[in-house]
Amino acid sequence: MVVPLDALVGEASRTFWAMLRIGGFFMVVPVIGSQMVSPRIRVALTFATALAVTPLVPSMPPLADIDLSVLMLAITQVLIGVGLGFTTIVLFQIFTIAGQFVAMQMGLGFASMVDPANGISVTVLSQFFLMLVSLTFVAMDGHLVLLNVLVEGFLRTPLGIDGGIPQLSWQIASLGSWMFGGAVLIALPAVTSLLIVNLAFGVMTRAAPQLNVFSLGFPFALLFGLVIVWVALYEFTPQFEGLTQWYFDWTRRWG
Secondary structure: OOOOHHHHHHHHHHHHHHHHHHHHHHHHOOOOOOOOOOHHHHHHHHHHHHHHHHHHOOOOOOOOOOOHHHHHHHHHHHHHHHHHHHHHHHHHHHHHHHHHHHHHHHOOOOOEEEOOOOOOEEEHHHHHHHHHHHHHHHHOOHHHHHHHHHHHHHHHOOOOOOOHHHHHHHHHHOHHHHHHHHHHHHHHHHHHHHHHHHHHHHHHHHHOOOOOHHHHHHHHHHHHHHHHHHHHHHHHHHHHHHHHHHHHHHHOOOO
16 A cells, blocks of 8 residues: 555644644643643643544645744644633632632631642632532533534634634633632622621620630631531532533634
């Protein structure tokens, strides 16, 4: 069997272009792009996914004609993958920020631990929410949906998004308001309940000044906070499903 050299170069070129976007995505996406996953595993996943996606990728500029336009196109492909992975981080950070809001109100703001995925210190409650979101996202096949969005992006806009990187950057920056708004909506019931508990202790201290509010208020706020978080977990799945559905609808607009 004789394989023409031009056909082999064309297939290698399409695999290379697919690896750029997929590699940028795997580099920053949660779970796969965390520090707990070895870079060699990410490289292997990138190469395997690129081989599977190559038949779906349209014709791209051959690697033999390398100039400034091809270099800028390669940078664009990497930035598209990084942008898609970064928007997934924004989705996960909604629940991390909500956990910080609740932890500060219930007196656990000082109880922080190192996040093994990102290498930073976060509150214990935020770490719990982050682990819960990660497991729920994988259990709902969210990673497969993201790969589907990535492949659809190759079919719709193989060379890049319409409008270029500035428009993509502006769209990603606009997710900041969505992130903080979603975090406030998730944490608002727990924060409001804890505020009522603190107001009750204030009234009790005013009625009985001999009571030490610091020795009684902190354990009660912590206990009620844990109960409130436990009750709020019953609405975790609908909230996560709604935010995830909106996020996937948003990502499919540019892939």
